[in-house]
Every structure is written in C-alpha cells, then in structure tokens.
Amino acid sequence: MEIEDPRPIPEPVVLHAPEPARATTARPEVLPQALSAAMTAEPALRVQGLDLWYGAKQALFNIDLDVRRNTVMSLIGPSGCGKSTVLRSLNRMNDLIDGVRIEGKVLLGDQDLYDPKVDVIELRKRMGMVFQKSNPFPKSIYENVAYGLRIHGVKDSRVLDEAVETSLVGAGLWEEVKDRLKDSALGLSGGQQQRLCIARALAVKPELILMDEPCSALDPIATGRVEELIFELKKDFTIVIVTHNMQQAARVSDFTAFFWLGKLVEVDLTEKIFTNPSQRTTEDYITGRFG
Numbered sequence: 703m704e705i706e707d708p709r710p711i712p713e714p715v716v717l718h719a720p721e722p723a724r725a726t727t728a729r730p731e732v733l734p735q736a737l738s739a740a741m742t743a744e745p746a747l748r749v750q751g752l753d754l755w756y757g758a759k760q761a762l763f764n765i766d767l768d769v770r771r772n773t774v775m776s777l778i779g780p781s782g783c784g785k786s787t788v789l790r791s792l793n794r795m796n797d798l799i800d801g802v803r804i805e806g807k808v809l810l811g812d813q814d815l816y817d818p819k820v821d822v823i824e825l826r827k828r829m830g831m832v833f834q835k836s837n838p839f840p841k842s843i844y845e846n847v848a849y850g851l852r853i854h855g856v857k858d859s860r861v862l863d864e865a866v867e868t869s870l871v872g873a874g875l876w877e878e879v880k881d882r883l884k885d886s887a888l889g890l891s892g893g894q895q896q897r898l899c900i901a902r903a904l905a906v907k908p909e910l911i912l913m914d915e916p917c918s919a920l921d922p923i924a925t926g927r928v929e930e931l932i933f934e935l936k937k938d939f940t941i942v943i944v945t946h947n948m949q950q951a952a953r954v955s956d957f958t959a960f961f962w963l964g965k966l967v968e969v970d971l972t973e974k975i976f977t978n979p980s981q982r983t984t985e986d987y988i989t990g991r992f993g
C-alpha cells in the first residue's frame with residue numbers, strides 16, 4: 703500500500719535566477735554548491751544505446767544515460783515503463799531472466815559490463831542492490847552485514863567486525879543494534895530491516911548503489927530516515943534509485959530520468975524536471991495528467 707507522504711511538495715524553482723535558487727530537497731542550504739558539483743562530476747556509469755527484449759517484446763529502446771559520481775539519480779515513470787528493467791541492466795541482473803536479449807553498452811569506468819569477458823560476480827561486487835521489500839537473511843544482524851565479505855573469502859574476525867560496524871554506522875543503524883548484533887535480523891522493524899539491507903550492500907564497498915523503490919513498504923518516518931541516509935551516502939557512493947514517489951525524487955536526487963513506454967523521455971537536473979521540463983510528456987506525468 704502506498705503511504706501518503708505528509709510533507710509538502712517543494713515550491714517550484716527557476717534555475718539560473720539572479721536570486722539563489724530555492725532547493726527542492728530537504729536541505730536547501732547545501733544545494734547551490736552541491737548542484738554545481740553534481741553537474742560537473744565525472745560519470746561513474748554510462749549507458750549507451752541500450753535496447754532490451756524480453757523474448758519477442760522490446761522493453762527498452764535506445765537508452766542513453768550518464769550517472770555522475772557521488773550523485774543520486776532517480777528513475778521515474780508510470781508502471782511498466784521499464785524502470786526496474788533499466789536498473790537490473792546496470793548490474794546484469796537481467797541475465798538471470800530467461801529469454802532476455804540486450805544490445806548496447808553499459809560502461810562502468812572504461813569497462814563494458816556486457817563484454818563477454820566480464821566476470822559477473824566481480825562486477826556485482828562493485829554494485830550494491832537494495833530492493834523494494836527488505837530481504838534480510840534468517841541470520842543474525844551481524845551475519846547479514848558480514849555476508850558479502852564472507853562469500854568473498856574474508857575470514858579475519860577483526861576485519862569483519864570493523865566492516866560490520868562501519869557499514870551499520872553508514873546505514874544509520876549502529877546505535878539501534880550495537881547491543882544486539884547476535885540477535886536475528888528478522889526481529890528488526892521494517893525500516894530497520896531496510897537499513898540493514900543497505901548496510902549489507904555497503905559492506906562490500908560498492909562503487910554504485912542501486913535501489914528499486916526502497917521505501918515503498920515503509921511508513922513516513924522510516925522513509926524519512928532512508929531518504930536522509932541516501933543524502934549522506936552520496937558523499938561516498940553513487941546512487942540510482944527507482945521511485946514512484948515524486949516528492950521523494952525531488953527530495954533525494956540531483957538528477958531525474960523520466961521513462962515512458964520503454965524510452966527515456968528526458969533526463970536533467972531534478973529541479974529542472976520538476977519545474978520546467980523540456981518535454982510535454984514529462985510535464986503531463988509530473989503534473990499528474992497520467993500515470
């Protein structure tokens with residue numbers, strides 16, 4: 703069930719106005735500088751001419767998208783437009799689905815993820831994934847966070863302890879769980895479980911964090927905590943987030959990409975998309991005329 707977010711939609715802003723632009727995120731005071739940094743950051747990931755078919759049905763059409771380092775990119779658009787498909791293409795999770803055919807490139811640094819020589823396991827280590835429904839393993843809090851390191855062969859308990867603490871601190875969960883690390887993760891609240899999954903993703907020190915509607919099962923308070931966390935995490939990571947909640951996209955992301963019928967209609971600074979989009983379809987969507 704979608705939970706109404708009680709916070710108001712930020713006022714529209716005009717970019718490049720003589721007055722400092724008002725921000726559309728929760729922390730306007732940091733935005734002007736942050737915006738310029740976001741706009742000039744190097745791409746961490748580049749999608750070039752990506753086409754994708756599920757069997758005979760084409761789901762993505764010629765997608766070109768740059769995701770800049772240490773920024774947050776929201777993917778928005780109506781149900782079925784291809785947001786999750788794009789996200790899964792970024793870490794080759796679509797490989798796990800029968801009948802998927804992909805053309806085009808996804809470049810992480812200089813490496814094309816779809817180069818047949820790529821080691822997919824190594825690749826996925828460079829990307830953390832957080833899903834809509836938190837999915838902690840039926841293990842202790844500690845083991846959930848240590849999991850990724852253990853499967854990559856880390857055995858030294860001091861290394862594991864440190865990584866678990868750092869990741870839980872990073873995910874804003876440490877204070878709540880530091881005295882119960884050996885307890886089952888399944889005893890945590892929904893919002894805590896989602897932050898635990900974020901901690902688990904952070905533990906392997908990925909370059910990119912991919913999130914598919916990470917807050918849609920959370921209440922507004924837990925959602926707010928995850929949003930604050932996303933804002934903090936972009937200092938160290940690059941984040942791509944699929945969201946149905948446009949206020950959320952406006953609050954957390956530097957850039958927003960709007961998809962429709964498997965096509966990328968428009969990608970731009972979040973402020974621009976929500977106040978003065980270039981495309982009529984984008985405007986119709988963000989003003990609630992369809993979707």
Ligand SMILES: Nc1ncnc2c1ncn2[C@@H]1O[C@H](COP(=O)(O)OP(=O)(O)OP(=O)(O)O)[C@@H](O)[C@H]1O
Nearest residue numbers: 756761779780781782783784785786787788799946
């Ligand atoms: N495993 C699959 N097999 C076949 N078709 C699929 C599969 N996954 C998605 N599709 C189709 O691809 C298109 C894009 O789906 P996708 O899940 O990427 O949309 P979405 O934008 O994430 O939607 P939602 O907002 O509902 O999550 C849809 O037409 C969908 O039916």
Ligand SMILES: [Mg+2]
Nearest residue numbers: 785786787944
């Ligand atoms: Mg989806």
